[in-house]
Amino acid sequence: MTNTIADIEEADVILITGSNTTENHPVLSSFVKRAVKFRGAKLILVDPRRIKIAAYAHQWLRQNLGADVAWINGMMNVIIEEDLYDKTFVAERTEGFEEMKKVVEKFTPEYVEGISGIPAQQIIDAARMYAAAEKGTILYCMGITQHITGTDNVKSLANLAMLCGNMGIRGGGVNPLRGQNNVQGACDMGGLPNVFTAYQPVNNPDAVKKMEQNWGVSGISDKVGLKVTEMIPKAHSGELKALYIIGENPLVSDPDLNHAEASFKHLDFLVVQDIFMTETAQLADVVLPSACFAEKEGTFSNTERRVQRVRKAVEPPGEAKDDWWITWEIARRMGHETDQYTDSQKIFEEIRKVTPSYAGITYERIEVEGLHWPCPTTEHPGTPILHIGQFPKGRGTFHAIDYIQPAEQTDDEYPLYLTTGRVLYQYHTGTMTRKTQGLNEREGESFVEITPRDADRLKIEDGAMVEISSRRGAIQARIKISDKAVDGTVFIPFHFAEAAANRLTNAALDPVSGIPEYKVCAVKVSAAA
């Protein structure tokens, strides 16, 4: 997030898109609801499903799946056309406005209605509402990123925020909500194929040299590595021989699971380190037991870039160990004898040395309350709001972005769209939440959410078992007739391994981020055999 969670309550207008906020970020959603209920903030929701937060929205725009660039360009078209944009901000702090303007010209509300299914008048109203805000914030989640155009979608939202001067101010910003506790930290720490810690590029010779010096090694690769979605096909073709998976369960969370499973079986050697014998661990050659969050010391970085402490409350079961200990023990046994660590704080001290944005953060400083990076020195108070006064590279760039269709369209054989996501009572691949009986009691099995009309057309009753199939696979689940759904589209949560929605999803990738298009694919639904 460019801004903090508490900042949401300062906004005059909140635009939420692609985030089922009340179910996936419940505590954060309270900040939104309080802003609306008690502070008179206006809420615009753009989402294909009638999710709970829609009840608080002043405007709810229901777009066709994958039409995000279109409606965002449409809003900008109106804002430019009606001269509602922040000219000072655009002139002083941005570049590329003219190019962007040219592309946006054709996205008239009527044109956008044709693509997105959102009535032209609603686009005009939403544009006026957002542009009128002194402080407007944008919140988004996987509904924006999990498309082949995910990167385009994100850039488009940034365009919109800059156009209205909503960057670098309290109550503004463009705020991605991270789905998992430490996604932010995993990225900050260089758990990505193209960057070291703090996003220092691996193909920058100075960065490579810096790491080599700090780590006391030579020969660090300056070649960008493979993304997870690229590793899988390489495993299939035999180029990737060994895979070491820490704390993830890609065999429920990956797209097009049937293909992923076959690929993993082609590996010569698979090591999985986890707290449970997950679906993925079952395929491993060696499984290593690790400690869970309640059993270790360390830090997580939350979605607002706040680095917070994790503390040990109980002992890990049996022989389970801290993940860092296990990994480094493998290194040691491979003959890498430099840098021995005794505890997580020692590691954090090393992180500070090679990570400029974390350099000023210490365990002592975050004992009571976490700090927001960038925090370059121990005197620095941290940075709750990014881009005040200036962007990192000077001016913010507008990107001229055209609309592209989703990778897969419905047809006669697969006439319905499928979109996937989470429910309140379960989390991710369910490995943790499904151990709590009460959560299962509330929502314990997969379902297919469908509109009454579609169900009627298919002659399927509420609660009936159905088969859902796509070009890649088939699963069975129960029908849940719901007014959250939209005609022509079904929704399936992806938590449940036995009816894994990701046997259906499409592995078509965003060319930049490598994120698969989980949010759109074509399926058919029929009565279970």
Add this chain to the structure above:
Amino acid sequence: MDNGNMIIINGNEIPFEPGETILQAAQRKSIEIPTLCYLKGASPTGECRMCVVEVEGARNLVASCAAPAGKGMVVHTESPRVVEARRLLLKLLLSSGNHNCAVRKSDDQDWTGFQLSVQKEDSSAELCPAWGDCKLQNLAYQYQVTGEQFPRTETPYPMETVNPFIVRDFSRCIKCGRCVQACCDIQVNDAISFGYRGSNTKVIAAGDRPLKDSDCVFCGECVQACPVATLMEKDARYRIRPWETEKVRTTCSYCGVGCQLNLHVKEGEVVQVTGVEEIAPNYGSLCVKGRFGFNFINAPDRLKSPMIKKEDGTFREASWDEALDLVAEKFKAVRDDHGPDAFGLLTSARVTNEENYIAQKFARAVMKTNNVDHCARL
């Protein structure tokens, strides 16, 4: 400092910001004023009147949680009049319901009869489950009152247990309204409200239906807000006493909000979770996963030993030495025979920064490849 914005509380001159209440000014200087219904972050209702103070020149006692501090106000927080008022309130509250802790009455005879009636109502032979962790009991103790003066009011509403997480025992409700504010003003789930009238007042959900059939999302904000034993976590009720547990503060391991939570540990096991109050990002709030989804920690099927796959595809337990040596040998062979890029590492959005750092350092410094990613975008 502007001399005008000063208030005198128990003889201390205290500066205040315009709009601040007497209670807020006092709290800033660590002057304790007892409260029951006051909930930080919500607008004061003045419901319970436990926070009354004496303001010189004012005819009546004023509720300090709602009354704004005024220029030159002279306030006494524990004057005889104040103490008398609080004692009376406490007596009324103690007799208003099933407050069967030792403070209600010290008379042994009554005590036995009392326990019998508790058993009947509570289907439990124990004392009140909040014993030792109850604001009402604490105040009764502090002001040395019992509930013997007034006849006990019977509660017409049965206990609600038909959901996996929360028990609602209306016989102990003091109608302070904190739960309603927690639900409607803090979490904004708007699931509960006051229903019925007078002595029949009850906190109801969806036209007096069980929570499970209402808009309740089981965030448990109301449980954390309830000062007595009306609302309790089902799993914690009668299992843990506050002095038996140790609280460890940490960060939630589910979503990216990063709520600060207290793990309550009893005999090496996490038995309860509460939100850390007054600290960002969540200021005490949690959701159902953070508050109730902790059973996985102690699940019987946690992995407890390294495992190596046998020829027949099943696993056998192995020692750390054997497993780690095998992994080290294989990784080394892949690197040396097929080149560094034949190896890939998936690190995790679930593990700590320190562990992510070590994982990518392992890939880069030891395996010499940048084939490192995590599944968080999936």
